[in-house]
Each structure stands twice: as C-alpha cells, then as structure tokens.
Amino acid sequence: MVLAMLVVLRQKAPPEVARLLPESDAILYLDIKPIRAATHYDKTPIPHDPAYQQFVNATGFEFERDLNEAAFALHRMPDPLGPNGAVAFSEVFAGHIDTKRVAAYLKSISSSQEVYEGHTIFAVPSEGRSVRVAILSYDMVAASNTPTPEQIHSILDRYRTSALPFSGSALLSDMYGKVPAFSLAWGIGRVGSQLWKNGGPRVLGVTIPIATETTFVASLRWLGSAKLRIEELAPNTAAAEASATTVNSFLMLAKGAANSLPAFASNPDLRDLLNSTEVNQKGSTAVLTATLPTGLLKQIASAPEKMGQSNAPAK
Numbered sequence: 001m002v003l004a005m006l007v008v009l010r011q012k013a014p015p016e017v018a019r020l021l022p023e024s025d026a027i028l029y030l031d032i033k034p035i036r037a038a039t040h041y042d043k044t045p046i047p048h049d050p051a052y053q054q055f056v057n058a059t060g061f062e063f064e065r066d067l068n069e070a071a072f073a074l075h076r077m078p079d080p081l082g083p084n085g086a087v088a089f090s091e092v093f094a095g096h097i098d099t100k101r102v103a104a105y106l107k108s109i110s111s112s113q114e115v116y117e118g119h120t121i122f123a124v125p126s127e128g129r130s131v132r133v134a135i136l137s138y139d140m141v142a143a144s145n146t147p148t149p150e151q152i153h154s155i156l157d158r159y160r161t162s163a164l165p166f167s168g169s170a171l172l173s174d175m176y177g178k179v180p181a182f183s184l185a186w187g188i189g190r191v192g193s194q195l196w197k198n199g200g201p202r203v204l205g206v207t208i209p210i211a212t213e214t215t216f217v218a219s220l221r222w223l224g225s226a227k228l229r230i231e232e233l234a235p236n237t238a239a240a241e242a243s244a245t246t247v248n249s250f251l252m253l254a255k256g257a258a259n260s261l262p263a264f265a266s267n268p269d270l271r272d273l274l275n276s277t278e279v280n281q282k283g284s285t286a287v288l289t290a291t292l293p294t295g296l297l298k299q300i301a302s303a304p305e306k307m308g309q310s311n312a313p314a315k
Contacts, residue, residue, distance in 0.1 A: 014176045017071040017092040019168035020142065022154035024073035024090065026189030027172060032095075033068050035184055038222060041298040058105040060098045068139075069094040073169070074189070075146055082147075084129060090144035090151045092136075099135050106133055114149070117156040121149065175217060178231065183219040190215050209246055211239040226292035234284045244281035247288065251277055269293035 013019060018029045036042050042064045048056060056062050073090040103120070107113070110122035111130070123130045126145070132152040133143045136159050144151040158168070167173040175188045191214045213235040221227050234240035254274055258264040264271050276291040 014168055014172055015069060015071065016162060017069045017094050017140070018172060018176075020092050020136075020155050020158045020162065021071055021073040021169055021172070022090055022144075022151040022158075023169045024171060025076045026074040026187065027169070028072040028074070028185075028187045030070045030185045031068075031183075032070065034222065035297065038226075039294055039298045044298075055105070058108075059102045061095070061102065066096040067093060068096075073151070075151070077147075084145065084147060088144070088146040088151075090142070090146065090155065092140065092142045092155065094140045097135075097139055097141060099138055102141065103135055106135075116149075116153055117160055119156055119159075121152055121156075175215060178217040178233075180219050180221055180229065183221050184226075185220040187218040188216070209239075209242045211235050214239065214243075220292065220297075226294070226297045228288075228290045228292045230288040232286040232288075234286065237284050240281050240284045240286045244279050244286040247279050247286075251279065269295040 015029060015031070018027060021027060046064055071092045075088045075090065077084045077086055077088055106122040106124065110124050110133075112123045114121045114123070116134075119134045119136065121132050121134045123132055125131075129145055129147070131143055131145045132149055133141065134152060134156060135141050136156075142152060142155045142159075144155070146152075167176070171188055171190070179186045179188070191210055191212055210232070211234055215233045216230060217233070218228070218230045221229070232240060232243060234243065251274070254261070254264075258271050258274055264274060272293045273290055273296060277288065278290070279286060279288045281287075
C-alpha cells in the first residue's frame, strides 16, 4: 500500500531534474524528446564553434541529439558587476551520456576536485569563475556556476533522496501546481527589485509596470500546434490591470507596425507569433497566450545546445 502511494505521488510530482534543483529565484524546464520528435530539429546540422566541437569530440555528447531533459535554476547575485553578473545558474541535464568519457574530459580540464556524497565534483575554470560539475548517474549530470559550492551540494543532497516523491525547492513546491498538465517546457519566477534599478522591465523600449510581488508561470504545450501561455499572478487587481493594459497597447502598436520593423519584416515566424498573441486579465491574474511557430520552437529546443557552446571550456 505504501509503495503504491509512493508511485502515485511520484507520477504527480514535478520532473526529477527540476526537483533536484536548489533553492532559487526562478526555474526553467525543457522536455526535449517530444519537441525533437515534433520538429525534427536534430536532423538539421548545426555549426559548432571550436570549443563546443572539442567538447563533442571528447565526450561524444551533442546537446541537439543526446539531451532529453534540462532544468535550470536562476540565482540573483547581490553584485551584478561581479564575475557571475546579475544571475548565476544551477542546471541538471538528463540524456544519453557516456559517463566514462565525460568524467575523463572533466578531469582533464578541472582545476580541482571534491568528493561529496559519493560523487566527484569537478571545478572547471570559466570566464573568471568556477563551474562545478558532477555526474549524478548514467544519464544525469548537474552543474552550477554559483560563487560557493552550496548549490551543487544541495543538488547532490536531493539526489540522495530522489527515490522519494519530494516536491523540490520552495518555489517549485509553491508554484508547480499552476503549470498546465503535459507542458513540454515551463518556467516559474518571482519578480525581484533588480528590474526596477533602471525604471522597470522593458520590452523593445517600452516599460512594463509589474509589481515586485508578482510571480510568473510560463508554459508551452503541444495541442496540434505549440501553445504558449504566460500567467501573471499579481499582488492585486490594479497591478494586473496596469500590466495587461500596457502589454495590450504594445501589441496593438507592434501589430500595426510589424511590416516596417526589420525584426518582424524579415521573419514570418515572428509575425505569426505576434499576430496570435492575446492578453486577458481577470482580477489579480493576467494571461498572455500565443501560438508558437515551429521555426521558433526549434530555436527553443536548441537553446541548451547553444548554452553548452558558450559554457564548454576548452583545454
């Protein structure tokens, strides 16, 4: 009976790669396998820069071919001018991994190693900071570029109890219930005060009035086409109405001027996305919906590969 309850709870729990993430200000998750099956983006050759190609040659791992799931935790940094910039990242990847080749590669480029909870953590120098990487299992790797090892240690602590249906970080536990079922990709985040240092968040030069207590839940589902949904959970009705009114005004102007804007005039996918976008507000909640063209969906699916290119250190 207990075993049956654990199985049911695990089925309803967030994906394991997301549950392993440490405490953070935002979470992003991608389920790559169905996106790959829907778009076949892995069939289109992607040019590799030399550093990334060296990583592929050494490990045998290509993000566009071998990555199945990815989860990212975003950590706001107190000093945006520091080596981590405004945000640091912790990540968990799942896919087809040759652990021996990956371990040998990490050992060859690491400046130091630490054993924690039975796992080796490789500290890899990268752009003035250390990226700590640990192989969790035959199909899972974790990394973090935070200033201290606290976050990678947290991932390993969570992995040790991963057989249990725990709900993950506080943000995930609080907000995962808002993520629509069968989402291929989703994100959860709370607005921080950093956005207001320069007058507030801006989109194409337009300031969007968003209260600091606001939480966003974004999701992408396949319903015959890719449906994007971004839900704003504002602290009150006035805050939700203000942001919805501003975004609707921006959309009206952008749709009217799309043919004369270079970014939209040269990209039919962006025009289709813009034309399908709607915003509705009720009470303290505002919801943006749109249909995401397949071309842009391919770009989203290949984002982890691009992140790998920029972060893959060379020997």
